[in-house]
Amino acid sequence: MRVSEHVHPVSSRPTAADVALPPALPYPDGWSALAFSAELPPGTVLTRQLAGEDVVLYRPRNGRLRAIRPYCPHLGAHLGLASVEGNDLVCPFHRFAFDTDGRCVRTGYGTPPPKAALTQLPVREVNETVFVWRHHAGREPYWEIPVWHRLGGRPLRYTSFEMPGYAQDVMENSFDLGHFVTLHGWPQGELARPVEFDGTGFHISMRVLETFPLLGTRQVDVEVDGYGLTALHTDVRTPSLGLEMCSLVMATQVAPGRMQLRQASRFVMNEPDSLPPVIARALSRAMTRLLAAPMFKYSLEFTSADFPIWSTKRYVSPPRLAAGDGPIGAMRHWARQFYPPDQHAHLPEAAPPADGNCQGSPGGEAAPNGTRPEDPDKTPSGAAQG
Structure with missing residues (x-):
């Protein structure tokens, strides 16, 4: 029997939260990750969403990254369709060109350009990630994303997702001690010391027991730094195995009840103290190359266990918290x-x-x-x- 392409099987899965529920949280102020630096080589133009609006990112040939509002001040063409010519962004409609300061410098007719300019947005390139600033009242940036240490010399591994949910839920996840045991399967997880809040950031230290295939249960030290409702930087160390991994998890609110999630990581196997330096260095490099991809996959699998929850949960306020939840x-x-x-x-x-x-x-x-x-x-x- 032939089935129409307009007919779909009946679903028994939970309805996505951005379909089932009204918006629960407003757009947060601050920096939001819109791309990884590797996605924007010179000459590239990308359109990304932030808080219900398009943002156009482009990199002129001189490498100076720019973020702008998407519509040409001439007659409103979307500049996500523009091209980079040298250091100028050229609108596809009438070929009006704009320099890196956003000023119109020529028209497609060879006539004097009008006094027109692009609306530029604050943009930062930090930790091989592109962040754009948004504030509900137009306030200029008053805090920054710090430069984190570079772990090892291997290229950054990264990926991106889009799903229903809220950036706050991603950040809140680090405080939810209970779910690390019930959802992620840690035998034990606890705060090593009280959570530290410092203005727009926070720091969490955790002691964790984790079971490794063939290696048994080992203590893992986890240090989490959070900045705004924007980014989590996590250092994970397993001293007994010499493993260390740092990860960035960044949530961006793109529409009511909908977010994009970007994750990146680096991994290193430390040099064993028990071996001669030359052998220890060679072993560290070989094991780092061998295990980098599996460890990144493991990191993604750990994060993605939360995806079905974030995508379908209701934001409950106030929640009825219990002992064991965390702060x-x-x-x-x-x-x-x-x-x-x-x-x-x-x-x-x-x-x-x-x-x-x-x-x-x-x-x-x-x-x-x-x-x-x-x-x-x-x-x-x-x-x-x-």
Whole structure:
């Protein structure tokens, strides 16, 4: 029997959250990753989405990356269709050309160019990734993505995904200690010390037990640095095996309830102290080349275990937290700074568990001297002791 191409099998899968649910969170302010540097060699023009709008990225021949609003100031052609000629971006409609400062420098007719310019957006190229700044009120960048260490000398491995979900969920994942055991299968995972919040960033240290094929259960040290609702940098070290991997996970809100996720990593096998230096160096290089691809695949599989959850979950606020969850409430309180102030009423704090045993930062974590930090909003937050 021939079936029409317009007919599809009946699905029993959960409905994607961006279809099933109304938008739950506004677009966050700050930097957002839109590409990897390797995707933009000189002469390239790319169109990427950010907060419901197109952004055009292009690299002139001089290598100076540019991010602009997408429509030509002449008659509105989309500049994602433009070409790079030398250091100029040339609109395909009437061949008006714009220099690297965004000024119109010639027309396609040989007539004097009008006083017109492209609208340029703040852009940074950090850690082989392209970040574009967006702020709901047009505020200029007031924090930066730091340069992280380069682990080893191998090329960066990277990939990108698009799915329903929120950038905040990706960042919140690092605070959700419980799900590392229940979803990811760690035999044990705990905070090595309280979470540290510092302005627009945070730091998490974890001690983890992980089971390796043929090698048994080993301690793994995990250090996570977060910046805005933008990027996670994770250092994973297994001292007993000499393994070290650093990963970048970056979520970008492209539409209501929809995000793009970019992940990159480098891996190195450290030189064994027990061997002569020449042999240790050769073994380290050989094992790093051999294991780099499998370790990247493992890293992606670990992250992708969350994809079905992020894609179908509802943002619950306030959540009913329990002992063992980790400092989710503190994270949500910290995250409020990245949303427009008039949206705060729609972002209620996480409710502390019944036992009142809270940890975390603003309003939930004891400061190093044992006192509680001042909470500017006087709103309780925090989560159960993990």
